Amino acid sequence: MNIAVFCSQYEVAEKYRLAAETLARLIAQRRHTLVFGGHDEGLMGVIADTAHREGGRVVGIIREKIKETAYKNADEMVIVRDTLEMNRELIARADVIVVLIGGIGTLNELTDVLRMKKNGLLHKRVVVINTDGFYEKFKEQLEKMNAEGFLKKEVLETLHFADTPEEGMRYIETHGN
Numbered sequence: 820m821n822i823a824v825f826c827s828q829y830e831v832a833e834k835y836r837l838a839a840e841t842l843a844r845l846i847a848q849r850r851h852t853l854v855f856g857g858h859d860e861g862l863m864g865v866i867a868d869t870a871h872r873e874g875g876r877v878v879g880i881i882r883e884k885i886k887e888t889a890y891k892n893a894d895e896m897v898i899v900r901d902t903l904e905m906n907r908e909l910i911a912r913a914d915v916i917v918v919l920i921g922g923i924g925t926l927n928e929l930t931d932v933l934r935m936k937k938n939g940l941l942h943k944r945v946v947v948i949n950t951d952g953f954y955e956k957f958k959e960q961l962e963k964m965n966a967e968g969f970l971k972k973e974v975l976e977t978l979h980f981a982d983t984p985e986e987g988m989r990y991i992e993t994h995g996n
Contacts, residue, residue, distance in 0.1 A: 821878075822846050822991070823854040823913030825928040826862040827921040835920040838950040839865045842919065842984035847875025849988070854912045856905065857881025857897075859890040862919060867893065880908045906931050910941065915991050918947045918954075926957075936974045944994055946987045949980045 824846075826839060843866040846853050853870040856863050857879030867890040871877050879893040882905055886898050899905045906928050910916065918929050935941035947954050958980050964970035979994075981987035 820851045820914045823909045826919035828858045829861040840869045843869035845988045847873035852876040854878045916945045
């Protein structure tokens with residue numbers, strides 16, 4: 820299974836790095852393929868290094884403008900024109916999408932996926948790893964949007980929040996895409 824992971828390109832707190840390592844280890848050990856934003860930095864570098872070290876297949880998708888920061892040990896590196904093309908390629912190659920901790924770029928990727936789901940253009944499962952409650956307010960906002968008629972229940976139901984990478988992987992392997 821190809822598992823696209825959206826996450827930060829920045830160095831972040833140890834608890835988030837450990838969650839990223841755990842997810843990458845699970846992906847590799849279960850012989851899935853990691854598909855990610857291609858960076859050799861921050862959480863992106865962590866997931867790529869861990870998956871590679873554990874014998875997993877690693878596919879990066881990176882923008883032309885920043886290709887010098889590409890992960891050097893990728894089994895495949897795809898260079899695309901811009902962020903929009905990168906997001907589309909990540910989504911197209913994924914069987915399942917997992918969201919780790921991230922900033923504006925990660926939220927952009929996640930909301931792009933939700934918009935595609937809303938419009939019936941995407942039917943893949945999405946798992947948000949809610950390490951240390953990082954996405955709790957986002958989850959509450961989505962639930963409020965649903966309760967007040969701004970987000971269809973069907974869209975909300977295709978988004979699964981997991982407290983740990985292990986819980987997220989169990990969900991993926993039970994529900995697939």
